Amino acid sequence: MGEGGPGRARLLVVDDNKVNRLLLTRTLEQQGHGVASAENGRVALEMLRREAFDLLLLDMEMPEMDGFQVLEQLKNDLQLRDVPVIVTSSLEGIDSVVRCIELGAEDYLPKPVNPVLLKARIGASLEKKRLRDQQKVLLRRFAAPEVAQDLQQSGFALGGKRVHASVLFSDIRDFTPLAESQPPEETIELLNTYYTLMFDAISGHGGMVTLMIGDGLMAVFGAPLPLPDHGESAVRAALEMIEMVDLFNLERAAAGKPQIRIGIGIASGDMVAGYAGTNQRATYTCIGDTVNLAARIEAHTKVAQAAILIDAATRAGLPERVRVEPLGPVAFKGKTVPVDVFSVGVGQKL
């Protein structure tokens, strides 16, 4: 909402007819709003892209670009699609009114516009916009940006789609004794710093964190948006995560705090990505054998005493120059056939 406290908003009136424009502007100003006006759709879109408005009052019959075209453009514009539109027109025929609503107009007010009705409709629209803005802020805080964008574009639906991607699991070695040796406040602070560093490394390479449990996290590369070199991106992210932890340890050593070590496991292949849970509470996640394998490989880092372990499919997607050491086949719980595992040399620059 614009400045000047609740109730006062910045509105844009779009009408080719001067009498209508003046009268509507006057009415809205009397109701305490800040008002700008445009004489056709093209000018209105230019203004909307230049400055922020809380609400649009749109006439339909206009030369150059009419109201229907404006509604269509707004609908397809990620930045502007949430600006509420109230159509004010003396359209003939219910069909045109229906078309406005279908194109995303919030409401329709026939001309001449009744000021009392106008005030009520604007109040309701602004309140709805305020709630939507709040939801967007919450969504950004609790969901990854990719998921937030996916939700805003396609809406929410339980269920998933098959994708080809890479999954990365990581956790902090011997975290429980560490957590037990210090006050919980210090553990929260450690986790927050740790997660900030890991998130940066992961999202910096196109990955998305889908799960955080205690000291462990899961990230996917290649969903919800496809990523061409998802395996290589995941390995790059893993190398950066190790590098970040080394730097973090220097800081901790200087402060006299114990060092932390992490293990990372990566597997690539087909999986199903989507929303799992209930309609009330769901998370974006990936499910499938590849995901289970990545988790098993991560657990194996403790046994193999290696920082980063990957499967054969991830190995196959890496350029020749990447230093990896084959550890041979490993029999994992839940897998009938032993799986080839490779250790990625840390400290190398890809």
Added chain:
Amino acid sequence: MTQPTIDRATYDELKETAGAEFVVELVDTFLTEAPTMLDQLRRALAAGDADTFRRAAHSLKSNSNTFGALALGAMARELELNGLDPVVKASGAPLAALASEYSRVAAALTEIRNG
């Protein structure tokens, strides 16, 4: 048509909600703009430009109703809905009728504005 040229109830309500001074400004704007709309109607008729014709009729309808010029508004609405054909068939008679109704509206609005 037995409607008054200007429906005083509509006009007075406009005056009350928008303010007396502002209505004078609004009437002046209409009296400046309306001849342009009539001109657009004539030119669109001559050029067979249905879109411009419909838009100009729509604009005139909308403004007429704002000031309570209900007869003028109804005539403009007929033009908006039925388009060019009936006007062509009647050799432009509906446009002439519209123009003479507008003259009455202009005179009435000028009188009210000054009174």
